[in-house]
Amino acid sequence: MQKNSYSGKARWKEQGIRPDYRFSLANERTFLAWIRTALALLAGAVGLEQLVNHTGSGSHWHSLSLILAAGAAFLSVMGWLRWRENEIAMRNERDLNYSNVLLTLSCYLLGIVLFVMFLIFR
Template sequence: MRQPRWHQEGEEPDYRFSLANERTFLAWIRTALALLAGAIAVIQFLPASALAGTRTVLAALLALAGSALPVAAYRRWARVQRAMRLGHGIPFTYLMAAVSTALAALGAGMIVLAFVA
């Protein structure tokens, strides 16, 4: 398998830091899987509510987030690996704020659904 270009830049970081970065990536992947499982649960177990299509919209949002998160997680992992190879600081990301905000909004939507249904 061909390695990305940045893998040839700089020098190999301490393997402990690379493994820590990989564990963080895997945590984001677990979060993505949980979002996808949540989408399935919403469609299968949430009763049809008075708000037509709400269940489908919530499930679609969860599925979209669960599908987009692995891509964002890989990009984040690669940026951190590259920064470590070049001796730079860890790059800033809005990923955590975006996921937190999206999950808070989806959670609020679920609460509304629980009271309406």
Template sequence: MNPPPDRRPAWQREGREPDYRFSLANERTFLAWVRTALALLAGSVLFDQLATRAPGHHYVAVLAVAGSGIAALLAAVAYWRWKGNEIAMRHDWPLPGSKWLAVLAVLLFVAAMLVTLMLAGVV
């Protein structure tokens, strides 16, 4: 009986198979990023629902759109980081760094400050 054809992407067939513990740890990190993106998306939906009732509703609507955009970016970055780490492990390279972490941190900081100003009644 022949083995089934290998349908993995080419990058997953290169190098050597990493220790499964590291692959699973990388996958758990990916899933944590995705969970965070889902939570941010849920918060954005909440902001959207509040936008019609809250004073300064235009600011709340902007936060809803910004939050959903950041959630989408976070989900994409999660995949890029997972893939980059998998490739590095397959070739015994150092794990890649990422400037996206700083970008996401700044975006979330700005969004959190806007929420804080809204709750304080400044905006």
């Protein structure tokens, strides 16, 4: 593995050694999975908002659209931060950190499911 001495890039990209490209690509695929999840939440928010506008449903559905869109924004930022953190750890030959975002995401989705069930069965 070679030292990375590219100029004009962020400082963290110049630290440590360049990781094996397979690990960098795996890290990138994980980032893309986070982005796909964020896009799915955003698509759900847009679709729900369009449905609510055409049917004249209550404001609770508008709230759910906003919650989905906020979740999409959160996941897109967290996906990039996690990718960057993993890339830095690989460059400096450190262990990858466990992310509490996974627990947060699971609780967030559980909350959405419970909210939708409440709206459907009320």
